[in-house]
Amino acid sequence: GMNTSKSETVKEHPLKPSRRSMPCLAQSQTHPQSLSKHSSFLQPNRVQPQLQPQPLSAGTSAAAVDVVSERAKVMETLENNLLKLSNTEYGDPFLDVGKDKDTYTDDSEHGNYDARTDQSLLIQHKLTRQRTEPRTKSSLKSDTMASSGLFFKDGKKRIDYILVYKKSSPQVEKRSTFEKNLRAEGLMLEREPAITNSDIMFVKIHCPWETLCKYAERMNIRMPFRKKCYYTDWRSKTMGSLQRNIRELKSWLPRNPMKLDKEALPDLEETDCYTAPFSRARIHHFTINNKDSFFSNSTRSRIVHHVLQRTKYEDGKSKMGINRLLNNGTYEAAFPPHEGSHKSRHPIKTHGAQNHRHLLYERWARWGMWYKYQPLDLIRRYFGEKIGLYFAWLGWYTGMLIPAALVGLFVFLYGLFTMDSSQVSTAATTTHKCSVQQRSGRNRIGKEICEANETIMCPMCERNCTLQKLNESCIYAKVTHLFDNGGTVFFAIFMAIWATVFLEFWKRRRAVLTYDWDLIDWEDEEEELRPQFEAKYSQVERVNPITGKPEPFQPFPDKLSRLMVSVSGIFFMISLVLTAVFAVVVYRLVAMEQFASFKWYFIKKYWQFATSGTGVCINFMIIMSLNVVYEKVAYLLTDLEHPRTESEWENSFALKMFLFQFVNLNSSIFYIAFFLGRFAGRPGKYNKLFNRWRLEE
Incomplete structure (x- = not known):
């Protein structure tokens, strides 16, 4: 009664989350409290408590009993449905470790996996058909990639890197030692001879899941771990309604031809998530819906390249790296493969893109798309952050050159239209003395150059050059006026201001991309x-x-x-x-x-x-x-x-x-x-x- 402490009161009456925080808690993967309702029955090592209705007092009505029993049935049905979904679609990446013979397991962390492997942490907000449809597309995509030669012969292991060598090369011992050390690092190799040349041999490299996790942690690669949450207050709600009205008004206007079709671009999950350096000890915090697509192709190739750069081929501390093997002729080439073909028999509008490379080719790397905005998120996904930032700068620089080009064109046209009335043009003589004095300042050079029929100039060189009249250089003077006139001074001032404005606006654009891609202190961490x-x-x-x-x-x-x-x-x-x-x-x-x-x-x-x-x-x-x-x-x-x-x-x-x-x-x-x-x-x-x-x- 009266002696109840505040802590006991808080325990008996926990605070409920507000409506504003519910979407964030539902989408978050690091809030076990928000998922405690589902995590208790999804863990295999925990005893499942039976859901029983609370005891009712004598004054409880029959309607209340029906409500409680109905609630228990709903909770039981929800448990069964979520358990089926989690076992069939959202299995934990480390629960099936024993099924894969190439899966990595660390003895120091194996004892802690049972307490952390919670399948409910992989359940996202709104478990509806929106999750099953992308998986169907991904399965079709993997079938297409397997048929196009992007997998091992078993059709399951993705090719992350390819090495090429000649059978006639004398560097057999170095190559065998190098490949042996690659297998020791956790990579999987498979040889395949060339079809057109019997002397060429390809070595296909696949990086398993456990090796990807190990080197992603060692290289401090940032991976998505939580959905971004945005707090909205009454001001933002008011502005949101205003922006909604503006969008409705814009829908009546002609569509911006420079914008890309949102239906044609994929919904990349990592752009909506915060990122953090990958850690196997905290793997349950990361958004792992599918082990095959968690690490992008660029990240997988980057990890394999990291291993190739640090693997030895001989005894000695300096005898390492694929670059030395390429220089001494052990290997002819080393490269990561593309994600399938960039062409398709069917149009992309009706059948969709078969892979990201095909989508980039159709929506970006074509001359017909020169006026469209760049799909920077997709470029970053396919090529990596550095290449994405480069093309972001290139697109921004090209766009900022448009006003500079227009001003330069106007200055050139000004010189073209004023060429006949400029100082170097031919001046009409007049007998009026005052008129001649007024126009002498304007056409003084014109009279001295274009009308100078009797002015003799010295030779331009000492030998073989003859005397020439001054009016012979009238054409050169007119051409010079096109690029050196009164508007050139204005253009020089404009370009000085433009350079400063371009740099400051690019800093703003770079800050936006750095925040959206979560690249703050990116180089320092890597x-x-x-x-x-x-x-x-x-x-x-x-x-x-x-x-x-x-x-x-x-x-x-x-x-x-x-x-x-x-x-x-x-x-x-x-x-x-x-x-x-x-x-x-x-x-x-x-x-x-x-x-x-x-x-x-x-x-x-x-x-x-x-x-x-x-x-x-x-x-x-x-x-x-x-x-x-x-x-x-x-x-x-x-x-x-x-x-x-x-x-x-x-x-x-x-x-x-x-x-x-x-x-x-x-x-x-x-x-x-x-x-x-x-x-x-x-x-x-x-x-x-x-x-x-x-x-x-």
Whole structure:
């Protein structure tokens, strides 16, 4: 009575969840309280309590008895239905461990699985036919993939990676040792000879479920574990009704042709879930509806690639990795397969997409889809987060270029329409003195260039060049006016503002994608040592101050020496670009005299076009050739530095490529803007290169 404590009162009268929190509790997979009604009878090791009606008092009416008995029948029926659904469709991935001979079981955690393997944790909100229909589609999809050669011969094990080698290769011992170590890591291999070439052999690699879980935990791969919940208050409800009215109003308007058809895109579950680094100890928290589709194809290939990079093929700490085996000819190629064919006999509108690759080809990677928005969630699912972010940036950059292109087009049209009335155009003479004075400022250059029939100009070169009249350069002046007029100043100011706006708006867009894809602190969590770094500095170790574990360490003198060599290589390549630009300048000076003395009248008359055209072609070939050289040199210099992690390697490589590309592509532009015509001299005292060729004006 009166002595009842507050804690006892709370136990007797537990608080009921509000209506706003019920959807979140129903969709959540980490709230055992919300699933306690169903979890008690789904665990095989627990004694099932009998549902009995509570004892009734003497004053209880017959109607109340009927209500209680009816409630007991409903609960019993619900238990049986949920138990059937959970056993047939939503079986726990670790309850059938003993049935699969390749399933991984950790002795240290096996004793705790019974307390955690609760099938009710895999039951989602609304267990209706919406769950059975996707499974039917997935089964048809797996049958299609099996028939297309994406599985082992048994038709069950998915091919995650393929290695190619020649039977005539002498590296038999290395290959056998490497494949033996791959099996020891938990991978499954199957050989299959090529059909067209008897010397080619394919090694198909499959990563079982237990190996995927082990390396996903080791690599800190983020996986979905809970549905996203959104709190709505009265303000958001009011805004929601307003937005609903706006959507109804928009339904009467023409449909946006740039939007993708939502019916054609799959409902990707991971976009609606929070993610966390995968852990086998907490596997019951993750959204595992199907073991075959829990890890995407890109994640499976990434895990197998991680294993291939760190598997040894000989005794020795540096004898590891598929890259070395590809370089020494042990294997000819190594690649992950695609998800089936990208083409289908039937149209996608009537029969649907047979796989994600087919859907991406039909709805994204076609010229006819150039005006459509990109399916970024599907791109991320198929290619991974990094590729998804790249195409997100590319689409955003392309869209932001539209206003810049329109402004540039208007500036060009302004120069085109004002070309006849510009300073370089032909001016109509007038006898009125005041009129001439008013128009002299506007058409002064026009009179000096296009009407200068009697003005004689000096030769452009010392040898073989003749005198020319000033009005012969009228066409060049008009063409220059197209790109250099009064609107060009406005365009330059606009582009300066556009660059800042583009960067800030991209930061907002990137923040949205980072939140939707749950990539906050993504790189920091995925940092791991490169296998080349581990093999090189495995003998020198130190304790990590953060993790407290010993790890390979690169001494400072070794790091400094490698950095100095890399910097020297960068400066050498930059000097090579400057040398190429100087060579093109020398070519233009030499070709100027040669084309001016050409016997063919057409080339002799238009020797300036011939000189500029051939110079541009040579400069283009040099740029394209150096691009190929730069990429290989950047790879060599970056590998020489031995970066510690993959992100450090990518940052170092990106910096080198940026410097090379910037100098290679912009060196000619800088020469024209800041050096061309600045040191030519004056008539009677021209500056000459090597005391022979006069510099360009």
